[in-house]
Amino acid sequence: MRIVKTIKEMREVSRWYRGEGKVMGLVPTMGALHDGHLSLVRRAKEQNDRTIVSIFVNPEQFGPSEDFNTYPRDTDADLEKLSGLQADVVFMPEAREVYPEGFSTLIEMGGIGQVLCGASRPGHFNGVATVVAKLFNIVIPRRSYFGQKDFQQTVIIQKFVRDLNFDTEVIVCPIVREPDGLAMSSRNAYLNEEERKAAVILHKALQLGEELIHSRRIDDASKVKKEMIALIKKEPLAKLDYIDIVDPHNLDPVKRVIFAAAICLAVNIGKTRLIDNIIVERR
Numbered sequence: 167m168r169i170v171k172t173i174k175e176m177r178e179v180s181r182w183y184r185g186e187g188k189v190m191g192l193v194p195t196m197g198a199l200h201d202g203h204l205s206l207v208r209r210a211k212e213q214n215d216r217t218i219v220s221i222f223v224n225p226e227q228f229g230p231s232e233d234f235n236t237y238p239r240d241t242d243a244d245l246e247k248l249s250g251l252q253a254d255v256v257f258m259p260e261a262r263e264v265y266p267e268g269f270s271t272l273i274e275m276g277g278i279g280q281v282l283c284g285a286s287r288p289g290h291f292n293g294v295a296t297v298v299a300k301l302f303n304i305v306i307p308r309r310s311y312f313g314q315k316d317f318q319q320t321v322i323i324q325k326f327v328r329d330l331n332f333d334t335e336v337i338v339c340p341i342v343r344e345p346d347g348l349a350m351s352s353r354n355a356y357l358n359e360e361e362r363k364a365a366v367i368l369h370k371a372l373q374l375g376e377e378l379i380h381s382r383r384i385d386d387a388s389k390v391k392k393e394m395i396a397l398i399k400k401e402p403l404a405k406l407d408y409i410d411i412v413d414p415h416n417l418d419p420v421k422r423v424i425f426a427a428a429i430c431l432a433v434n435i436g437k438t439r440l441i442d443n444i445i446v447e448r449r
C-alpha cells in the first residue's frame with residue numbers, strides 16, 4: 167500500500183494507473199476509520215482495478231465553533247485497517263498542501279447547502295464540495311464512493327458533479343450500523359457510556375417514522391414528524407436540532423409522502439451532534 171502526501175505524487179501515481187488502463191475508485195474520508203468507511207473501501211475494491219482512499223480532515227468544512235481541532239485522528243490504526251483491506255493508495259495531504267497560501271476559490275452550492283444540516287452549519291457544504299472537487303481533479307477517479315449516512319452530502323456531491331461536468335460515477339453505499347442501530351460515526355467516540363445508550367434514539371425515531379408511513383399508512387409528513395419529536399423528547403440526554411421529511415432528489419420538504427421520501431435528523435446527545443436518516447418508499 168502506497169502512502170502519498172503530496173498532490174504532485176498523487177497526480178503522478180494516478181496518471182501512471184490511467185496509462186496502464188487501470189480503473190480507479192476513490193473513497194474520500196476524514197479518517198478515524200470504522201466499519202462504515204471500510205464498507206466503502208470494500209465496494210471500491212470490488213468494482214475497480216485500483217482503490218485510492220483519502221484521509222483529510224478538511225478545515226474548510228468546519229465552522230469556527232466546531233470540532234476541527236478535537237476531531238478524532240488515528241492515522242496508525244487507519245493505515246493498518248486499510249492495508250488489511252489491500253487498498254492501493256492512501257492519499258493523506260497536509261492542510262497546507264490542499265489550501266496553500268492565497269487559496270480563495272470555493273464552490274457555492276446555493277439553497278441545497280443551506281437546508282437540513284446546512285441551516286445549523288453555514289458554509290459546511292461549500293467546504294465539502296470544494297474539497298471533494300479538488301480530490302476529483304487530483305485523482306480523476308472513474309468511480310467515487312460515499313455513504314448514505316451523510317445523505318445531504320451525497321445529494322450535494324451528485325449535484326455538483328452534474329452541474330460542473332465531473333467525469334466520475336458517484337456510488338452511494340448503505341449506512342453501516344452498530345448492533346443496537348446507532349449509525350457508525352467517527353464522532354461516536356465522543357460519547358460517554360450514558361450518552362452512547364441514549365444515542366440509539368436517533369435510529370429508534372427513524373424506525374418509528376418508517377413504521378408510521380408503512381404500517382399505519384400515515385402520509386402526512388407533519389404528523390409523522392410530531393410523533394418522532396415526541397419520542398425524542400422522552401430521552402433526557404437528547405436535544406433535537408432538526409427533523410425534516412424531504413424529496414430524496416432535491417431535498418425539498420414534502421407535505422405528503424406519496425412515493426419516496428428521506429427522513430433526515432440531527433440530534434445533540436450531550437455535546438455531540440449526531441445525524442442519521444432513512445429513505446422510505448410508499449408500497
Ligand code: AMP
Binds near residue numbers: 316
Ligand atoms: P467521514 O470520514 O465522516 O467524512 O466519512 C467518509 C465517508 O464515509 C462518507 O462518504 C460517509 O458518508 C461514509 N460513512 C461514514 N459513516 C458511515 C456509515 N456508518 N455507513 C456508511 N458510510 C459511512
